[in-house]
Amino acid sequence: MRIALADPPMTAILALTRVPGFTGPIEEGQSSGMAGGPIRQGGQHRVSRGTSCSVRLGRSFKASPPLLLATLVLISGCRGPQSTFADAGLEASSVAALFWWMLGGAVLIWFFVIGLSVYATKAHPGAHSDKTGLRLIIWGGCVFPTVVLTILLVFGLQMMPDFRAPANGPRIAISGERFWWRVFYDSPAEPGVARSLPHEGIESANEIWLPVGRRTELLLGSPDVIHSFWVPAIAGKTDTIPGRINRLVVEPTREGLYNGVCAEFCGTAHAQMAFRVRVVSQEDYETYVAAQGQPAAVLDHPGLDAFLANGCGACHTVRGTEADGRVGPDLTHVASRETIGAGILAMNEANLARFISSTEHVKPGVQMPSFGVLPDEEIAAIAAWLGSLQ
């Protein structure tokens, strides 16, 4: 990811820290791989929101190279694809703004209480009567918190109806499964107490596309244990609970590629149950969903034979072939995704081969057995074929 110097927060920090000789674009590690930053398309990046994070952090440091380095690292996380400050959704942006207000208030209150306690230990005995002390208890302990908390509560509560307002975009069903995400576009599911999410609609896995500026309804279920669906850059999390279908309405405001994770512990591989969310224009969204509905692109390949011969089709579906397993992710368009293994490895042939041959090592606790016993060429053939399934 490149952060251009024209980016106002960065300029602000550099101006504040005034390090001589520090010019030119800032290269931020090798973030192009699995954890790539938000992709800005068409230069329409809105900078008005989300700048607060960087600016405030910047002001808190004085000029010194280690601190500058630390600041840059922190900011890169702040604007990162998995950050609640990434400013890519209506809810996330409002909550980030709420956070800065609350943080400001908390800092003031903390310094007030601690200052008062320091004063209380230094104050000359007898300088304050018991009556003053009791007044302090009433005003400081009772009245002040009641007023502040009431204001905060009203402010917090009135945000909620907006976040749960009806959708005006597509409806996508997402099933959290150990340890990946099943996705259905154009799902007929309804929220409520239900035994399971209907397996209807256009199926995909571990990557969710959303149209920018539309309120999309996500219906969240699970066939096994409780997971929690979280895309920090866009909105807060909602649990996927067996026996229920929960509803989350998201409104992405900025195109790009973001990270999502499972936030509720669900077993050994919980830490590696991630996914990607790509926010695109309405047309791109429609094109993408239509393409996902098509059968697999390459149906004549030695990799397909190896895939079927080794029983992969018992768990995976590749539409257009005999493989119609329902246990694992649908692989019909696996190569169109950014990642494999539920958001843990960048999509390429080498990683596909690695995942097939040492599954349990790459992702401990995964349900898929390792196929390391297969000859290397067979694994390579399967990986090559899967890598062609755009």
Add this chain to the structure above:
Amino acid sequence: MSQAANAPDVPPASTRDQEDPKVREEQEERLRKVWASPPGWRYWSDTNNTTVGVWYTATSFAFMLFAGVLALMVRTQLSVPENDFLTADLYNQAYTLHGTVMMFLFAVPIFEAVSIILLPQLLGARDLPFPRLSAFGFWCFLIGGIFVCGSIFFGQAPTSGWFMYPPLTTQERFTPGYGADIWLLGLSFIEVASIAAAVELIVGVLKCRPPGMRLNLMPLYAWYILVVATMILFAFPPLIAGDILFELERLFNWPFFDPERGGDPLLWQHLFWIFGHPEVYIIFLPSIALLAMIIPTFAQRPILGYSWIVLAAVGTGFISFGLWVHHMYTTGLPTISLGFFSAASEAVAIPTGVQIFVFLATCLTGRIIYSVPMLFISGALAIFVLGGLTGVMVAIVPFDWQVHDTYFIVAHLHYVIIGGVLFPLVAGLYYYWPILSDRRLSDRLGKIAFWLMIVGFNVGFFPMHYSGMIGMPRRIWTYPANLGLELPNLISTVGAFIFAAGILIIVFDVLRPRGKEPLAKRNIWNAGTLEWVADVPGEDWGIRSVPIVSSRYPIWDQPNFIDDIDKGRFYMPDAEEMKRETMVTSVLDAQPLQCLRGPGPSFVPMCAAFFLGASFIAATFHYWTAMFAALLFCVVTIIHWLWNATSVIPEKEEKDVGRGLSLPIYIAGPHSVSWWAMFITMLGDATAFVGLVFGYIYFFTIHTDFPPPDADGPGLLWPLVSLAFFAASWLLTLVSHRLLRRGRVSAARLLMAAGAATSVAAAAALLWGPWVTDLQPTVHVYPATVWLLAIWTAIHALVGTVMLGYCLARSLAGKLTPKYDIDLANVALYWHFAAGTGLVTVAVIALFPLAN
């Protein structure tokens, strides 16, 4: 006891001249002998509150150190991205055990442990009312704790976090092995010990205060004990109810949490957090109570706003039961409930604020003396206030949707718990150490430890707020590079090790040999409360004579107070009959009521705990025969314990306790401590039962088809027959008690026997209903719930049978007489609750199906 026979014939206390040093020496010798710990290996049979309290405290600190090592392993694993220091499985065991041990084996027990040591001292009592119960609780705690902690050495520790959400944890296919069972059964066993301690402490506060110490003169710590023990009494039983559902699903496939068969995973979350949120205040309030004892001492003035802080503590206790849902904001509950619980969660900050401002106001109007305890208190304040402020943030629903289950929460909860529990405890350790060991801890080491801890803590935990905000979920064993998580995690790990170094210094300070150091002065901090009356070196007898108290700070306010106690000028200056005795007073205004004789050292509580532990451990590994055998041994041991050591008929009715006052040695009914203990235990029992009924009603409200239309239910006939037998047993018990008191012993015995028979019939009829209608508990959650309520209630009827049989035997053995009738009075009280349980169960299982 045999000692009583050889006791010298000592004149009554009121006739002794306490100004005569020779008289006092004789008295002291007797007291010392009566209260001494047994020598040699029999030391472990001691039941004196000071001894047991010290074991208890040391054990919980040991568990804390163990859990601390697990935390360091967790931090080491997370120091760099994609680390392989721990495997995923071992990491999951380590973090789960860390949270579980810190919560259940440190934070809650340490309150009970410290209270067992301190409460009698604070109240000028010789001991708690049920010393053997304390010992039983300690041994349960030790056995259960070792069992739970030991599991990780066999790779069998639980792996699913300290709140164990089903269905992940209740189905073998998701969590194979014994981990979840060890968590469940090990902790249920410890919960039993916690409730035992709560009963002991509530009765202690209400009934063992010194004469004159009305409720509004109690030291604040006693108030907090009362609030917290009451919270334990109502918070732990819902968890026990949840544990029962959980274990029935895991072991016998009863589908309480399985949506395929009508269950609901959210029921566990409700039951767990109805326990879990009060639990936060259960661990936090006792530490605030320590501050409320320490701050007035170092401000050299009484607490300012006594009524305010008491009201705030009680208010916190109440509100804490109304905010459990703030742990469930992300489960998709309706907006309206979220709003209600959000408001309640904010409201609890107000009484907390009052307590903090009471301390500030006390400091402001007093003359502060700097000391190591005050240093730790200032650290506690700085950390806790920050944790409280982030708590106010996460109570706001939309913000919680973002940070729930992230490192922001990890940071928040550690700020609250370490600032609100650990720092005050360390302050208390430095403050009270001279009472415990006659010497002081080192000021120099204390200061070094403080700075290491406060710096290490903030370096370790402050960055976690940031890690959470940039998207780091909790409970992950690894994280990818390039998300910006590397630096904050590395800093956190460094901080954790600095913090651990501080703790190590305290451990060293406590354990280092200090043979030649001079003894600490008596009342070294010039405190005003009763516990500082203790002489240096300390004596085992608790207090030399039981004082009359007329002030909240008697050492400051009552002239010549310590000397009067030392010279035995108050009550009970002697142990004339060589028995352990303490004074029982009335609940509200502490009028002397009774000279209570406590049992001495015994191995029986240890044996009972051992057998109970063995039955829980056997159940974990599905050794059913062994389980029932151990349970039987446990029951036999407990009956043996009760038979020999409770409601002993004394050799005389009254005893002269000094100053011309004579008190009865034996009282029954609502004035006796055992009646209160039974009452309080049954309140807890009824709460657990309400938890189970809540389960039934919960399923009824979320499902339109509960009970399912095709289910027959247990029918009307047999439940109603059972109800009739319940009513009969209840009436027979009450009438029997009345007849006994009137001296009609044979008629009373006959009715006891009849009551025992009808209660067996009540149990049988209740179980017969679902049996003949062929309800299969594994098929659907409805039959499972009906069976559960029926079994729970039938067990209560059978326990009632055993109790009536026990009374009958006592009567035949001459240990239960018209005058000495504690046993039957308490059993009658039990039957009020048992009959109520029967009524509610029958109403629920027989009448709800009619609503369809």
